Amino acid sequence: MHPDKSIQSGLRRSIYIWLTFSQMFVLLATPVSCSVTIDDSVEYHCSTHKHCGAGWLCVCPLGSDGGGVCKPSAAVSGTGASRMDGDNACLTPASSEFDDVDVTVISPKDVLAADSHEIREDMDDIGGDADNVEDTSIDDTFDSTLDVSFDVKHSPCEVDKDCDDDLECTVDICSEEAVCVHTANSAKCYPGPVCWGSYCDITEGCVLSPLDGDFCDDGNPCTVDDQCNRGRCVGTQVVCPDDDNPCTAAVCDGLSGCNQAPVDNEPCEDGEPCTFPDLCDGGECKPGAPVSCDDTNPCTIDDCAMGVGCSYVPTTGPCDDKNLCTVNDACSGALCVGGSPKNCDDGEECTKDTCDPVKGCLHANLGQVCDDGNECTTATCSNGVCKLVATIVCNDGNACTVDSCDPKVGCQYVATSAPCDDDNPCTTGDFCAATMCLPGKVPLSCDDNNPCTEDSCSTLVGCTFLKLIGNACNDGNECTTGDKCTWTSGTCTGTDIVCDDNNPCTTDSCEAVVGCTYLKLTGKACIDGNACTTGDTCTSGTCSGAAVVCNDNNPCTADSCYIASGCSYSNVALPCSDGSVCTTGDKCASGSCSGAAVVCNDTNPCTADSCDPKVGCQYTPISVACNDNNPCTVGDICAAKTCTSGKVPLNCDDGNPCTTDSCDPPIGCVHLSLSGPQCDDGDSCTAGDSCVSGSCEPGTPVEKPGCGADAPKPVCELFGAAGATVDCPLLLAAASADDPLCTGLQFTLQYNFSKVQLVNFFDEACFTGIGCFPVAVTGAGAFPLSTGHSVSIGPQQIVNWNKQVACSAASPCANDATCINGGCEGTGGFGGVVIINLTSTAVPISEAVVDAGGNLTGDPQFMIVRFTLSQTIDAATPEVLLFGSSVGADASSETLEVVVDNQLIISSKQ
Numbered sequence: 085m086h087p088d089k090s091i092q093s094g095l096r097r098s099i100y101i102w103l104t105f106s107q108m109f110v111l112l113a114t115p116v117s118c119s120v121t122i123d124d125s126v127e128y129h130c131s132t133h134k135h136c137g138a139g140w141l142c143v144c145p146l147g148s149d150g151g152g153v154c155k156p157s158a159a160v161s162g163t164g165a166s167r168m169d170g171d172n173a174c175l176t177p178a179s180s181e182f183d184d185v186d187v188t189v190i191s192p193k194d195v196l197a198a199d200s201h202e203i204r205e206d207m208d209d210i211g212g213d214a215d216n217v218e219d220t221s222i223d224d225t226f227d228s229t230l231d232v233s234f235d236v237k238h239s240p241c242e243v244d245k246d247c248d249d250d251l252e253c254t255v256d257i258c259s260e261e262a263v264c265v266h267t268a269n270s271a272k273c274y275p276g277p278v279c280w281g282s283y284c285d286i287t288e289g290c291v292l293s294p295l296d297g298d299f300c301d302d303g304n305p306c307t308v309d310d311q312c313n314r315g316r317c318v319g320t321q322v323v324c325p326d327d328d329n330p331c332t333a334a335v336c337d338g339l340s341g342c343n344q345a346p347v348d349n350e351p352c353e354d355g356e357p358c359t360f361p362d363l364c365d366g367g368e369c370k371p372g373a374p375v376s377c378d379d380t381n382p383c384t385i386d387d388c389a390m391g392v393g394c395s396y397v398p399t400t401g402p403c404d405d406k407n408l409c410t411v412n413d414a415c416s417g418a419l420c421v422g423g424s425p426k427n428c429d430d431g432e433e434c435t436k437d438t439c440d441p442v443k444g445c446l447h448a449n450l451g452q453v454c455d456d457g458n459e460c461t462t463a464t465c466s467n468g469v470c471k472l473v474a475t476i477v478c479n480d481g482n483a484c485t486v487d488s489c490d491p492k493v494g495c496q497y498v499a500t501s502a503p504c505d506d507d508n509p510c511t512t513g514d515f516c517a518a519t520m521c522l523p524g525k526v527p528l529s530c531d532d533n534n535p536c537t538e539d540s541c542s543t544l545v546g547c548t549f550l551k552l553i554g555n556a557c558n559d560g561n562e563c564t565t566g567d568k569c570t571w572t573s574g575t576c577t578g579t580d581i582v583c584d585d586n587n588p589c590t591t592d593s594c595e596a597v598v599g600c601t602y603l604k605l606t607g608k609a610c611i612d613g614n615a616c617t618t619g620d621t622c623t624s625g626t627c628s629g630a631a632v633v634c635n636d637n638n639p640c641t642a643d644s645c646y647i648a649s650g651c652s653y654s655n656v657a658l659p660c661s662d663g664s665v666c667t668t669g670d671k672c673a674s675g676s677c678s679g680a681a682v683v684c685n686d687t688n689p690c691t692a693d694s695c696d697p698k699v700g701c702q703y704t705p706i707s708v709a710c711n712d713n714n715p716c717t718v719g720d721i722c723a724a725k726t727c728t729s730g731k732v733p734l735n736c737d738d739g740n741p742c743t744t745d746s747c748d749p750p751i752g753c754v755h756l757s758l759s760g761p762q763c764d765d766g767d768s769c770t771a772g773d774s775c776v777s778g779s780c781e782p783g784t785p786v787e788k789p790g791c792g793a794d795a796p797k798p799v800c801e802l803f804g805a806a807g808a809t810v811d812c813p814l815l816l817a818a819a820s821a822d823d824p825l826c827t828g829l830q831f832t833l834q835y836n837f838s839k840v841q842l843v844n845f846f847d848e849a850c851f852t853g854i855g856c857f858p859v860a861v862t863g864a865g866a867f868p869l870s871t872g873h874s875v876s877i878g879p880q881q882i883v884n885w886n887k888q889v890a891c892s893a894a895s896p897c898a899n900d901a902t903c904i905n906g907g908c909e910g911t912g913g914f915g916g917v918v919i920i921n922l923t924s925t926a927v928p929i930s931e932a933v934v935d936a937g938g939n940l941t942g943d944p945q946f947m948i949v950r951f952t953l954s955q956t957i958d959a960a961t962p963e964v965l966l967f968g969s970s971v972g973a974d975a976s977s978e979t980l981e982v983v984v985d986n987q988l989i990i991s992s993k994q
Contacts, residue, residue: 123555196339234980241429253284278302314758318744331364357393383415408444432464460489484516509546536569549574563594587892589622615650640672667900690722715752742775796832796966797984799950802840803962809843812965815944817932819992824974825928826991829919831970831982833949837886837913839963843950844882845875845917861947869946873921873929889914919947934990944988 143155150475240262247256247264247601257957259265266286273282273290278300285291294315306318324334324342332344332354339500346367353483354362359371377386377394380404384396397718398418405413412423428437428445433454435447447468453471456463462473478487478495483504485497504521506514513524530539530547535557537549559567574994583592583600584785587611591603605627612620617629634643634651639660641653653675660677662670684693684701689710691703701914703725710727712720719730736745736753741763743755757778765780767771772783800812818825835842847869850856859867861875863882868874879885891897908914921927932944949965957963972980972991980991 095211150401251284251286251289253290254286260656272858279317304338306336306338318746320744329367331369332367352424353863355389358388358390365633381418383418383420392777393900398871407441409439409441432468432470434470456499458491459494460491482519484519484521508543510541510543516838534575536574562595562599563596587625589625589627614647616645616647638675638677642675666696666697666699688725689725690725714749716747716749740780741777742778742780744972796968797832797965797982798964799987799989800965801962802835802951802953803957803959805951810840810953812949812951813945814947814949814989815987815990816934816946816989817931817934817940817942817944819934819956819990821933821935823933823992824976824978825931825933826972826980826982827921827926827928827975828973828977829929829970829982829991830916830972831989832914832916832968834968835913835951836963837888839954839957840913840951841954842882842885842913843952845877846950847946858948868921869919871921871927871946872924873919873927873930873946875947876918876920878916878918885913885915887913925977928975940988 088695101765134569141875143153147467148710157952205537241258241264242262244257247258247266249264249266251266253269255267255269257265257267268284268286270282270284270290273284273549276292278283279295280292280293281295282290283382295312296314298312300310300312300317302317302319304319306322308322310317310319312318322336322342324336326334327344327345330350331347331593333343333347335345336342344367347364350364352362352364352369354369354371356362356371357632358375359373360375361372362369363372363952364370375388377388377396379386379394379396381396383399384395385399386394388394391591394729396418398415400415403413403415403420405422407413407422409426410422410424411426412455414423415421426439426445426885428439428447429908430437431449432447434450434452436450438446438448440446449468450465453462453464456470456472460476462476464473465471476489476495478489478497480497482497484500484502486500488496488498490496499516499519501516504514504516506521506523508523510516511523512526512528513766514521515524516522526564528541529546530541530549532539532547532549534549536552536555538552540548540550544549551571552569553571555569557569557576559576559578561578563581565581567576567578569575570577581594583594583602585592585602589605589608591605592600593598593603594861605622606624608622610620610627612627612629614629616632620627620629632645632651634645634653636643636651636653638653640656640658642656643653644652646652655675655969656672658672660670660672662677662679664679666682668682670679682695684695686693686703688703690706690708692706694702694704696702696993705725708722710720710722712727712729714720716734717732718734719732720727721730722728733882734747734753736747737757738745738753738755740755741761742758745760746754746756748754758775759777760776763773763780767773767782769786770782770784773780773785774783775781798812799814802812804810804910816829818827844860845862846858846866847861848856849859849867849870861867861869862877866875877885889897890906891903891908892906893903894931897903919929930942930944930946932940933943935941951965967984967989970982970989972982979994981994982989982991984990
């Protein structure tokens, strides 16, 4: 096999053939067959049947000299719609752009057995002569060139023509031994389309293979650095430069490349101070509405000059200085100056007149007595006005005078001869004479016409009527009986007669002169006792009604009426119609007419399917989310009964810097692996990380605090602005529910004192009625932890933590740090912490546990370490607090192993 040099790189990436030298020897003697793996959902181009695989044919239109498309054999056999002349179905590829085709190596096969071809191999002499075997050579640089050649002999033959194998790319000769030799010559193969190579296969002829990594041109001015990727030319999107015009945006189209597209309705500045707001229109900044220069000052003339802006020129004339206690205000020097004081006198004696600059004239009410000029009234001040309080009543208590009042002179009393009362109840006709009341001439009559009283007159009380008890009498009323005098009323009273003929159509009453009467009624509502009548009314004293019509308008009942109970409706089982076209097969059941519901479904997700009882199925367009079956669009929405593609393309960014992300409408997001570009593997202990086959691989290790297998581990990252206070919570948990909880803990902390300064160690203390707040757990007045544990530190003074760690030959640095000029290199900020509860040694520092699923349960925080930042520290390059040598203990004082995992301190059994 002699692959073309121009496609060897693509073959290596697509086929992935890995051969040992022993496999090479077999390859020399056994032809290798390649076939194409076909994906039913993709249309593949071809030039021969061999490009399509088993069960498929390469089909091209009749009369066409172009390439074809792979079709299933059953779909095209016998149709006559295509030209298929043997292996050479089509003369040239139909398109210069092929879809993805994976070429896979099939196990070797004996392709010459059927023709009695002989393959003779000499394993002892690779590259030399052997009986009936042509010289076979192996390129020493096989891994980079994939250049393997071998010859196959046919026998017998006399001339070269006898050896024609019908393959256009093989050199066929008859050897001196009179056997056919076929040598592959890839140079005779037609050139492949963009990103495809062509090589000669000694059994199949010219075969296409996709290229990978070669430079190409995808014809799109919006991409650069185009390279072949699995047979496709793929480029990197161009970043178009901005032209600094706020009314244009840099865009790229597939025809003209980068250009500046106009932006509309965005704010801009046209340079003219007399317009606002200026807006972009058609790529230009268009002036907005004229600016208002009104300074609300009536003493200036306001104007806006083009290119200059607002101006305010002082003027003269009347104005308002907003002081309600001045009048005739006038402009002076662009200011409104107040005029003369305002006169607030209202002429009322009941008000005190003043003036307020904001409220104006004020008239305070006075509460004194005043004179309204009328002798017949009294008056006082009310709400600032002299108002009438009361009218004087002139009355001398003498019924024989006429009392009056004159507004000018006051009360007047004039004698009269009018009737009067001399205070003797037994006289009548009393009269006035010379302002005196005299008795009348006729005595008072005390007859009350009551047979049950004895009548007389007393000068003290007048007429008296002595009640008679039990005397028979006649009250003159035919509606009473048993009349007699009663003590309670002193009158002749009898018992009322009851007048009732039990007829609802008469009005029963009693008249004092004639006794009981029964008036016949007509038109009055009544009840005749028959449930089959309705609207019962009285007619000339008789109750009757109209016959009830028993009809429930239900075709599923039989209607009847009974005198005692009224209408009756019995269910019947009959065909019926419920009046709705949305049901079918209507029939009566349990007194109701119903049918099976008609199903309205047009299978269109962009319509709301419903049924109108009058007109039937309705399919109403709706605007809802839908799927246009294009995975590269999002926000698809229904419009006019059709699912339209969303305007926002699918975001295929997988967040991996080692892939090129794009979207292919048939399959959706495509993430092509990259090798070579720089990346960040998230480990600050490596540098120079790079992409390898789509993954970010770590670079060279970095020597710094926290890096290395034996180095202290970071429990916190510190960053922020200079002077900021930063808290680092310390978290502690048991490794599992089976591991004992940590009851005592000893550890060291290390940090860069030149960038961060330790403040102290804190915990949260809570007090009833006050609340919770941080308290120091070391130093003077220290609180124990909330669990009762005391915290001891060394050095005991915080100031001694914030300096470089001293060292000497006798006292070397911890963690293998180098001692330089008496100080440990890379240190600065170092000390130890011991946490223990002496009174209750079995109490855990933290109840938190890592469960079987790796989840943290309980509250792991037991203490806070507080720092201040000596300088600004970027979050991208934070300073770390390192957790060094450490040991824990459980309730039985057994030693526990303590490690740091992702900023969590975890204790477990040794």
